[in-house]
Structures are given as C-alpha cells and as structure tokens.
Amino acid sequence: MNKALLIGNGFTLNLNNEYSNSRMMEKFRKRIPNLINRAEEEFKLYRNCSFTLSDLYNVSEALFCGNDLLCGGNLYTSSDRIYISEAAKSWVIEKLSIQGFNDPELIFTEYFENYGLIYSINKDEILGVETYLKVISLFKEIGKFNENEYAEIKIVAYEVYYNEGKHGKSSIRNNEIDVGKLASTLSEYVDIYTTNYDTILDDFLEEQNRFPFHLHGGFSTNHRNKDPDGRYDPKNARLIWGINAEQKFEELKVGFDFGDIDYSAFRYGQSRLADYFDFLKERQYDEIHILGYSGENDAHINQRIKENAHIKNIILFVDPTIITDLETQVRSRILYGGDNKPVNIKSWNDFWDPIKK
Template sequence: MIERNLLIGNGINIEFSGNDDYKNYKIIERLTQNICTNKYYDVFQGTLNQDDLKKMIILLNEEFNKIAETGKISSTWLKTKSDCQTLMEILARYHGESQNILSIGMEDYFFIMRLLNNSVGNTDDTMETLFQGLRYLFLDAIYNNGEIETLYEKMNCYKKELLKYKNIFTINYDANIDKLTNKRIFHLHGSFNVLDDTYRPETIIGYLALQNHSLKVIPKLKHIYCNGIMGYSGEYKMERMERYSSGNMAINKLMHLSDQEREQYYTQLKSSTKESDIYVAKVIKACLAHPELKYNEYPIKQFENINGELHIIGMSPNNDSHIFKMINENPHISNIVYFSANDDDTKNIQKVINKTVQIRNIFKYWKSLIA
C-alpha cells in the first residue's frame, strides 16, 4: 500500500476561520493596530516606542514602493545571489506597481529590511536583531490573541480525512491539526507551543543565555518567543532550519575527539579575538560539563525521508522555495497531488516542482468534506 503524506499551509486556517482573519492583509492590519498601543514596551525594554514602530513600518512600505516602481536599486544593497533572485521574484510578483501597507506580503517586509540593512553596512548580527523585532510583531498578529488556536473546533469534518495520512507536515505555527488528530504533527517552521532554544535552559543556547541572565519571556506574550521561523527567502529559512541540526552534528563530532584534541581545540577558540570562536568555546565547555545539552531540531530529516504520495493543501507555490527544493530532491516521492485555488497557482506549482503533479480543485475538496 502506498504511503500517504500531507503538507499543509495557511490556506486551511483561512478556509475554516470563515472570515479573512488569517489572510495577509488582515494579519498586517492587526499588526498596525497593535503597534498603536504600548503592548510591546516591555518586549523592546523601552528602546522602541509605538511611534518608532509605526515609523519603521511606514519606512519599509515607502522603500518597497520606490523599488517596485522603478525596478532600480544600488548593487551595494544586493550582497548575495539569493538577494538578486528574491528581488527579481518580487518585481515580477507586483508588476512594478506600488502597494499600500496591507497589500505587501508579510515576508517581503523582511527582504526590504535586509536591503536597508545592506545599504547602511550593518553587520549580520544587527540584521538578526532587527529581524527578531519584526518577527515578534508578525507572530503576535498571526496569533490573534489566541483565536488562531481555537480553529480546530470548526474542523471536525476534516478529522476523518486527516487520519488517512501516515505523516502530516505543516508550515503553520498553530496546533489545530495536532489537537484535532491527537497525533504528532511535524511543524517544519516551528510552533507557537515550542519556545525558541534561546529561552529553554535545557538546550545549549538557553543554558548559555541563562549564564548571562538574558532569559526573559513575558508570560502574556509567550507565543512571540516561540521557535517559529520567518524570513525573506527559502534559502534564509532553510539556513535557520539546518542551524540546530548542524549544531548537534558538530557536538557529536566533538565528543568523538580524544581529550587532548578537544582541549587543544577549546584552547585555540578561547584565545581567539573573534566573537563567534569565543562563543563556540563556551558551547564546548557547556557540553563537556553537561553532555545532555543539545539543540532542538526542526523536523527536516522526517520530511526529507518521506516516500509514496504527497498531498499539498493550502500552500502557495510563490513562497517557501526550500520546501519545494526538498520535494524535488526526494526520489522516493512517487506521486504529488496539489490542491489549487486558481489558475495561477496551478501554473506556478508546475514551475516549482519538477515532478508530475496532479491538480485538484481545493474548493470542490472542501465541499466534499461537508457533503
């Protein structure tokens, strides 16, 4: 019997919400409403106020429109091949037209922030700090005061269908499918219910953060400190997903070294003037003192190892190129079924997946569940 696997995107939340709450424009609308309050004062520890946050979103919108309208940008703003590719995709997607704040894709805001960061020569560390702040705002807007986590109550008609799949993967942060099926769901981009390693003292990063007294989670906003990944390109997201897996591989390799080799490596890193080397030295010291410390990995291997049939529901072909790359590189996927919402998605999915794809109408599919 052929193994059946399912990959779910945000379209399922849009369908079962019965309204527009989880469409792009509505999420950004909530973000703009949230930043008009003092909700995030403690999150940013007073370094940014509501006026600063409003100015930031307006600036990103203005810069986006300058680029979209002219198609011109200084080469110094583009540092990598991925930057050039992402820019070309954005220019094609928006057809050179200016957009209001609500009509720009969420993750395109991260790309404009990256370009601005490149233009002033900020370091990667500075960019990550800026990304983290923007990520907090978007995660909170998606969370919708917890309303998103109640959608499973409207999904009973979908339960029987979901139980037909051996493995279910999602790029959503909510746990609705987890609650509905009572089975393990693989969250490729993280989950609102899982804190990032930075805030988990049982992980390497969290342990080191605790030593520096930098662990701080605001209970009523706990969800923004989750391990949810957001970014401007598939390449960026994949790098984030692989970071913790690579960390665990490096630790395992370290533990197989002789005591003398480890000591030499540790001494070399500790005496370095590079902050990255000094941090790795701290990681080595922590692992030797507490061998149980690890990184909390994203379920990349589980997704890469699926075989048989893969159904894709509620996921746009215009984002998450890293997911489609893993699908293309898996020779054990024998059949792909994509549930399409429109002709553009039908056309584009066959551009990003280089295997034979069966197309089914998503609206007919939803209707069949309640028939």
C-alpha cells in the same frame, strides 16, 4: 496507499479568517506604524501598479525543469525559471541606481529575482511579514534601516500570529465545516507537514495520539529540538522567519547553539526540526497532497519533495479559477515535480467539499 499532506496558511485561513493576509497585516501595521510607513515610503519608488503579471515575467520560457534547485535562496532553478521581463528589470535597476546602490544588477538578482521582490512592485502596498523583512533587508544595504529594526519585525510578527491565543481548533469560525469530517480526512494521511504556526492541526492530531511536523516551528513548541509538546506564548514559542529558504533552513537546522541552551532538549548535530525535512525527503509516501501552500520562499521544503524517490504522484489543490493557467502549470512543475514527478492540479473544493456539513 501511504500519503502525506503538506499544509500552508490557506488551510488555516479557510477555517479562521482572522488569519487572512489583510487582517494580519492590519494588526501588524497598527503595532509599529512608524517602521511600516518608512518601509512603504522607501519601496514606493519601485512600484508600478500598471504592470500586469505578464509584464513582470514570461512563463512560456520555463516549460522544462532540471534538477539543480538547491536549498538556497532561489525561488526557481538556476536554469529553468519564470523569466523576468526586460521592462520590469530595467525599471527596478534604474530605481536602484537612483537610490545609490553600489551594484544595482547584483542587488536586483539577489532581492528582486532570487527573493521574489519583483512580485511586489505592482502591488499598492507590501503584503506579508517576510516581504517586510526582505524590504528592510534591502534598504539595510544602504543604511536606511538597521538590524534592530529587522528584529523588531520578527518580534511583532510573533505577537500578531499568536492571535491572542486563539490559534487552535476552538478558534475555527467556518460554520460550513464539519470538524468530525475534517478529523476523519486528516486521519487518512500517515504524516502531516505544515508551515503554519497555529495549533489547529495539533489539536486534531493530538486526538489521534500524534502531532504535525511544524517545519518552521509554531506555538506548540518552544525549542527547535522538541516535538510539539504544549502551547506557548509569543515570548516562549519558537518560530522561524527569514527572507529566503537558505536563511530559514540555516536558522532551524543546528541542534546545538550556545545562545539557545535547554538541557531538556540538548542535542548535538542537527535539530529536531531539521529531522522533519529528512522525513519529507526519505519516508515512503506514494503520494503527497499540497493544500494552501504557495511554495514561494520555501525552496528548502520543495526540494525535499522533489528528491523523495518514493513519491510517485503529487496532488496540488489550488483556486479552481487558476487550474488551467499556464503560470499555475509551470510553477507547479518547477516548484514540486521536476522532470520525474507528475503534478496533478485539482480544485481546493475537492478537499473542502467532502468535509462540509
């Protein structure tokens, strides 16, 4: 059986807790405290920490999925989505009006619905680099931030995720994991895709004379037309950030760019990174396994899985406490399976327990 693996940050987090969201955000805030504090202060108006998840949206209305999800910014399909509650929508639109946005309904749809900012209004702080990018982009609309400040977020993100160079196999800190067993497990997959920037997978797969497909670049490549070929510092590595799926794919897909000419990687047409998306859509996998990957903000990846006619089964490894949740069931179908692909939800312990010492 040919099977592929798609890995997100949850994989790296289990191996090295330096990559936990809280630790990354702590480092991030220390680098640019003034910018972060301004973003937090502007977004504070929209917060209502009394909202529960069921107050924000209703998953029971999204039990069936169509095939109209494109590689645009929508987190869910246009006809079948997790519906945002009227109470949450009214709350946000009122605040947008107070802050002087010209078309609060349109801004709500773009930023809070399509880009997923609605999932931040019941949190007591902004979580994640891309969420900061969304917030700053939102307030750029009314002149609260500028393009240089948006770019600064990306620059600092490079430095933080570089983790002082401790981002490879030698940085594994989970003493329960048998690295030999992990290597053996990874060897069972014909291809491995990842949204991670670290080089843990690179180190393992180099021992097998292959490399992971970094869908958003990483510290093992310095150009979007190159396969992983080294280890690069924050100034030279190529990482893709964005506020939605469309923006990220637009940044990575073009092979030729006057602003990024490297004649050792000269290429017309689409980029090498874009080739990886074609692989995900076209290669003959019987199954794809998904671990540590939420699928949010990555419709350009999810859609390739849905469009791959060869994939007959999807295994999604999740937190064992949420396997039976209706939200988990609905999200998994909408994001990955569509109408034709069964999504089998399993505990992430089914992946990790066999590779413990």
